[in-house]
Structures are given as C-alpha cells and as structure tokens.
Amino acid sequence: MNLALTSYWHRLRYRTRQFWHYLGWASASPDLEKARSILNPKQMALFNQLQTTEKLHSLNVLDKLMRAGESQTDLLVAALLHDVGKVKSPLRLWERVWIVLGKVFLPHQVKAWEAGTPTSRSSWKKPFAIAAQHPIWGAEMATEAGTSPLATALIRRHQEALPGQPRTTEEHLLRKLQQADGGE
Numbered sequence: 001m002n003l004a005l006t007s008y009w010h011r012l013r014y015r016t017r018q019f020w021h022y023l024g025w026a027s028a029s030p031d032l033e034k035a036r037s038i039l040n041p042k043q044m045a046l047f048n049q050l051q052t053t054e055k056l057h058s059l060n061v062l063d064k065l066m067r068a069g070e071s072q073t074d075l076l077v078a079a080l081l082h083d084v085g086k087v088k089s090p091l092r093l094w095e096r097v098w099i100v101l102g103k104v105f106l107p108h109q110v111k112a113w114e115a116g117t118p119t120s121r122s123s124w125k126k127p128f129a130i131a132a133q134h135p136i137w138g139a140e141m142a143t144e145a146g147t148s149p150l151a152t153a154l155i156r157r158h159q160e161a162l163p164g165q166p167r168t169t170e171e172h173l174l175r176k177l178q179q180a181d182g183g184e
Contacts, residue, residue, distance in 0.1 A: 014173060030055045034062060038076050042145035047080055049087040056082060064099075064180040075173045077147060078154035085138030086130065095127035102128065135159050 007024065022130055035047055062079040070076070091099075101184065102109070112178075125136070138154035150170060166172040 002147045026057050030059055034059065038062075038073070040079060040146055040161065041140070043077065043081060043147060044089075046084050046141055050084060051086075051090060054083050056085060056133060061177070061180045065176065068176075068180075070174065070176060072150040074148050075177060077151040078158070078173075079140075079152070080175055081147065082155050082158045082177065082181065083134065083138065083141050084141055085134030085136065087141075088134070088137045089126075089130045091127055091130060095130075099127050099131050132159075 014178075030052065032044075032048075035055075035058075036044060039047055047058070050058065059078045061082070062076060065079055127171060135156050135158055139152045142152050142155050150173070153170055154174055154177055158177055160174070162171060162175055162178070166175050
C-alpha cells in the first residue's frame with residue numbers, strides 16, 4: 001500500500017473514532033480540576049466558553065501529554081486552549097463532519113474554501129474558514145487572557161505543518177502538541 005493511501009486510511013480511522021467520541025462526549029460532563037490547576041482565572045474563563053465536547057477533547061490532549069511525562073507549563077496551557085478560537089463561531093456537528101469529508105475527498109478545493117470569510121451563516125464554505133482561522137483567533141484570545149508568548153505561539157501554530165525535524169524549543173513543543181491532538 002502506498003504512503004498516500006496509508007495516510008488517507010489513518011486519517012479516516014482517526015476521524016471516525018473522533019466522531020464516535022464526539023457523540024459519546026455530547027452527554028458527558030468534564031472534570032475541570034486539572035484545567036483549574038494549570039490555567040489562570042482569565043484562561044479558565046476562556047476555557048469554560050468551549051463547547052463540552054471541545055473541553056473534553058482539550059482535556060484528552062492534556063492527559064496524553066501528561067501520560068507521556070510532559071510538564072512544561074506553556075505546552076499544558078496550549079493543550080487546554082488550542083481550540084479556544086472556535087468559540088468565536090461555534091460549529092455544529094454536521095459542519096464538523098463536512099470539514100472532515102472535505103479534507104479527505106476534496107483537499108485542493110478545501111484550501112480555497114479555507115481562505116474565505118466565516119461571515120455568512122448560510123454558506124456551506126463557512127466551516128472551512130472557521131477551521132482554518134480558529135488558531136489565530138485563539139491566540140489573540142489567549143493573549144488577552146494573559147497567556148505567555150510561547151503558549152500563544154503554540155496555539156496559533158497548532159495546525160501548521162512542520163517540515164522535517166523540529167529545530168527550536170517552540171517547534172519541539174509544537175510537534176508534541178500536534179501528536180497529542182491526533183497528528184492534526
């Protein structure tokens with residue numbers, strides 16, 4: 001099996017698992033003690049604006065990092081706040097599914113759709129713009145909440161592709177965040 005096809009099946013399996021987790025998480029209640037022990041009060045207020053499923057996802061990313069022995073504060077803060085930009089324009093379940101399917105089956109078109117603006121509630125392209133822009137929004141929001149420059153950079157870059165081996169401390173932490181976030 002060639003590398004592209006293997007990567008495709010890996011992403012599809014991951015996203016299918018993520019979808020079923022999402023459905024199970026919709027009725028779950030997150031334990032926020034770990035988040036409270038890491039985030040300052042303004043950051044915690046920001047975290048609390050996330051949808052329940054996004055809180056659970058962020059706590060899961062945090063748990064993966066902590067189980068791997070990570071304790072660097074900026075990395076842990078970024079794990080909890082990496083998707084906080086989504087609160088600016090929350091996505092519905094069907095929009096999340098549309099994003100996943102689009103990225104799998106129409107990757108070239110998705111690049112153009114991501115460059116759009118998420119202003120129209122009726123536009124079917126809006127979810128792609130939100131997905132692409134939420135890291136920038138989240139970094140701005142995190143800065144306003146007193147987040148360090150390093151954690152803010154990790155939030156802003158959490159979807160950025162890293163070519164080759166990480167060279168800086170920031171890139172090493174970014175790679176760890178991305179791996180805990182599912183390779184995204």
